[in-house]
Amino acid sequence: MKTNRILFILAILLISGGSTFIFASMDESATNSTPYVKPADDLTFHKQLTSFDQTEAINEENKQVYPEPITPTHIEIPAIGVDASINATGLDDNNEMIVPDNGEDVAWFEPGSQPGSTGNAVLAGHVDDYTGPAVFFDLEDLNPGDEIIITDKKGESLTFVVDQLKSYPKDKAPLRQVFGPTNERSLNLVTCTGLYNQSIEEHEERLVVYTTLK
Template structure:
């Protein structure tokens, strides 16, 4: 990891906003240049195998992976990759305060100051530091106001614990961060080691000015910092079979059931037994996008159960046995 040592009387990094400055004092910042590779996935049939979201081989089944299912698996894989390596941020959204802004990369100017977004309604990402999603704390900073009025982070003080911050790269890969807290600090006493740390966690910190404007100093008296943590994506349960469908019924010549509401469901298998509920054999495979029903002209002479099959080739336990009432 490349390290940048900032030397000077106070090792000062200033973030200039509309003529005002953040007096931040990091002594060591870091950078990584890795970026997530584009995930690839193909639609395959029963006899093939494909990589799962964790990179392992997974068997498939008689169900062709539908386009929507493939997309979900691809997106899950991309997010997982991004969470390990970080992304180069292009936009940031904070739905709770209606922020949707482009991100500019900023660095350290020749005078030792931290660069600023050229547009007061853009947000600056400190590019020599941590990428969103990488280990440590990525830092985004924005203007609170200008000589003409409110700027992009004017309402940043209104965000609350639990609010979401969504950062996307230019390819649309999105990482969601959850707000944990916000703190205000006197401009000369911001906890730089905490805000710019590179040693643990996957965090995102947002900075802007707050407090009374000190005309003699030409800046606000305080700095507002919003601390957020990466939301962990729920991985598909590769080693846990899906649940069986419920409400399996036989009405006339139709066997019906309710869909299982999980993203990785590929389809269902219908099994038929004798009237005593024994000697079951599979008689049909129904895709997840088809009607949850199967027609059997001799339904009155048999019993049935249905299982769920997921995209990893895992099959559920049998449903309750159903027969014509």
């Protein structure tokens, strides 16, 4: 009977210990997937109001001077130690954005907007490659107010400031909000997040970091 009691205690310990592990692993994916939650409409609303503010500013000063848009070749994110090359890409035959074939580089969606012009410019980078963390692995650690510095090959640079982070199930992301037209001068950074699903060979979620020109 004494052995039995010990066995029971052992069983309870094993099960509770194992559950903690499972919880911890689940927890990690949960925090990964929602670094910063805001209601979906907030962004559009915020944007449309700031767009008016901008227009008013233009009316008041008659002409607000913005730097020229640039063709990006380099990205720096001091807050998370990113320092990487940017390559221009477009669409493949399946109408999908071509991403780098390595974990170090960042892709700029060239058919869309240029960083610094009115519209949503988009940069995409991998969260991980086949062996470990890639260029945008720490993107989820960014906070509103952090700066993104984009440079062209002549050394002209533009600084963008993080507005918010948002993650979406991979098929539910608001594509137009990320890639489409806007009155803002925006730059959106895209990477993967959530669990890696072996059967579809893809991460289950996408993280978007919304930034605007400083």
